[in-house]
Amino acid sequence: NDKRWTEGLDIVHRLEHNGHRAYLVGGCVRDKLLGRPLHDIDIATSAKPEEVLGLFSRTLPTGLKHGTVTVMEEGSSFEVTTFRQEGDYTDARRPDEVSFVLDVKEDLARRDFTFNAMAFGSDGKIVDPFGGQDALRAGVVQCVGQPSERFGEDALRMLRAIRFAAEFGFDILPDVWEGIISNRGKLAQVAMERVSAEWDKMMAGGGPEQACHYLFKSGLLVNVKESLPESFRGAAERYRLNGSDWHWEEWGALDSDESSSGNLLYLPLLPDADLRWAALLIGMGVNGSDTLKLFRSLRISGKRAERIAAIADFHESLSAYDESTMRHGWIKNTIAHSRSIAEDLLSIREACGETVFAEREWLTEMSVSSVAELDVKGDELSRYLGVAPGPWISVLLQRLLEEAASGRIPNDKGSLLSEAKSAMRNMTEER
Ligand code: ATP
Ligand code: MG
Numbered sequence: 001n002d003k004r005w006t007e008g009l010d011i012v013h014r015l016e017h018n019g020h021r022a023y024l025v026g027g028c029v030r031d032k033l034l035g036r037p038l039h040d041i042d043i044a045t046s047a048k049p050e051e052v053l054g055l056f057s058r059t060l061p062t063g064l065k066h067g068t069v070t071v072m073e074e075g076s077s078f079e080v081t082t083f084r085q086e087g088d089y090t091d092a093r094r095p096d097e098v099s100f101v102l103d104v105k106e107d108l109a110r111r112d113f114t115f116n117a118m119a120f121g122s123d124g125k126i127v128d129p130f131g132g133q134d135a136l137r138a139g140v141v142q143c144v145g146q147p148s149e150r151f152g153e154d155a156l157r158m159l160r161a162i163r164f165a166a167e168f169g170f171d172i173l174p175d176v177w178e179g180i181i182s183n184r185g186k187l188a189q190v191a192m193e194r195v196s197a198e199w200d201k202m203m204a205g206g207g208p209e210q211a212c213h214y215l216f217k218s219g220l221l222v223n224v225k226e227s228l229p230e231s232f233r234g235a236a237e238r239y240r241l242n243g244s245d246w247h248w249e250e251w252g253a254l255d256s257d258e259s260s261s262g263n264l265l266y267l268p269l270l271p272d273a274d275l276r277w278a279a280l281l282i283g284m285g286v287n288g289s290d291t292l293k294l295f296r297s298l299r300i301s302g303k304r305a306e307r308i309a310a311i312a313d314f315h316e317s318l319s320a321y322d323e324s325t326m327r328h329g330w331i332k333n334t335i336a337h338s339r340s341i342a343e344d345l346l347s348i349r350e351a352c353g354e355t356v357f358a359e360r361e362w363l364t365e366m367s368v369s370s371v372a373e374l375d376v377k378g379d380e381l382s383r384y385l386g387v388a389p390g391p392w393i394s395v396l397l398q399r400l401l402e403e404a405a406s407g408r409i410p411n412d413k414g415s416l417l418s419e420a421k422s423a424m425r426n427m428t429e430e431r
Helices: 002-017 027-034 049-055 104-109 132-138 147-153 156-168 174-189 192-204 208-218 230-242 262-269 273-284 288-298 302-320 326-336 339-351 357-365 378-385 392-405 413-430
Strands: 022-025 042-045 059-063 068-073 076-082 084-086 098-100
Touching: 002 022, 002 027, 002 042, 002 049, 002 068, 002 076, 022 027, 022 104, 027 132, 049 059, 049 068, 049 076, 084 104, 147 156, 147 174, 156 174, 156 192, 156 208, 174 208, 192 208, 192 273, 192 288, 208 230, 208 262, 208 273, 230 273, 230 288, 262 273, 273 302, 273 339, 288 302, 302 326, 302 339, 326 339, 326 357, 326 392, 339 357, 378 392, 378 413, 392 413
Parallel strands: 042 076
Antiparallel strands: 022 042, 059 068, 068 076, 084 098
16 A cells, blocks of 8 residues: 555656656545545646656556547556646536646646645645645535536545545535435436446445435435436435335344434445445335346446345345245245355344344255255156156156255255155146
């Protein structure tokens, strides 16, 4: 971390020795002041892109039109961008044109929030024309300039405001919040990929509960480009109007007096973004198939979407069982989905304060949960029963799996084969 910061400063020195001005800027300066881990290290300079390309041996022309060159040093890469200003925004998305400028302060003025609009010089001094350090000390998200204007230029900034507030535990200043409310319709102009990248970062980050609270309270999410499933939209709107009325209130022992964020407070207790997504959507009453639809709109990949939807599906299927049949429900669903999906759902319920001793025991007692684990294979069944292979094999294997999983017969070849024989006899008699 410190090493990359120092390497970044080496690049700054190199530029200065060649007659240019240069600074570390943006997120890395903010994170350094906050004592947080640094992600990318960005450098702003008066040097033009061609000059940067000429000064360093290993470079990539990442975004020459926008003034950005990637410089590689000792395995890390640094984005070096010429001081620039942005032209008019006509589509709430990206500037119509950029023009290079001479002064770092003009470059800082185009940035979104005051704590993102600071530059760190080789003299160790911070250029901070908008009071970014004060905002960090006060713990507030403050725009450079008029929030309403800045969100109108680039609607994604509304999501960034929420992400930073949630991640750092900062307050959103009232004028910033008003700017979000009055510009929320413009989120429809932002590509779904960019919306979901921000939202997903929030789910993975340090304050998912705060992020969701702001996202729902602002009404931003129902203003995205594609229409999201009605079950999701409805729950999001109810939260905006009344606070939480979500299902998982029934599960947990958490006092929900604190704030209207109610049981969103469970989210940070879950270790990964996918479990948090699943907990959120289950809480909102979004089922497995609507979860898949939602993620398709959000362009979230197949594997992740399938896992999250399977958890929601598992949860939903359990509503068909009562106390006396619940064990059967768990066994059936574990077979249908997988043991790891069952464990995911248990993690969520535990995080929500529910006692899941019985369910854990049912899972531990299950000696098999998939056909592959059975001590008999399809061709063995066919040979043993003297029947040519056909679709009946998978039907029978499924039946054997249920018997073995529920503990009615042991998972050994002898028991499985004799069970197969009598099941086969029944199946033929039924016909
Ligand atoms: P992180 O990397 O933790 O997501 P960051 O602030 O570094 O946060 P980046 O997307 O890496 O975010 O952008 C680097 C810098 O570019 C920001 O600190 C900010 O100064 C500026 N910036 C990024 N996106 C915007 C935007 N949409 N509008 C204005 N300035 C922006
Ligand atoms: Mg960054």
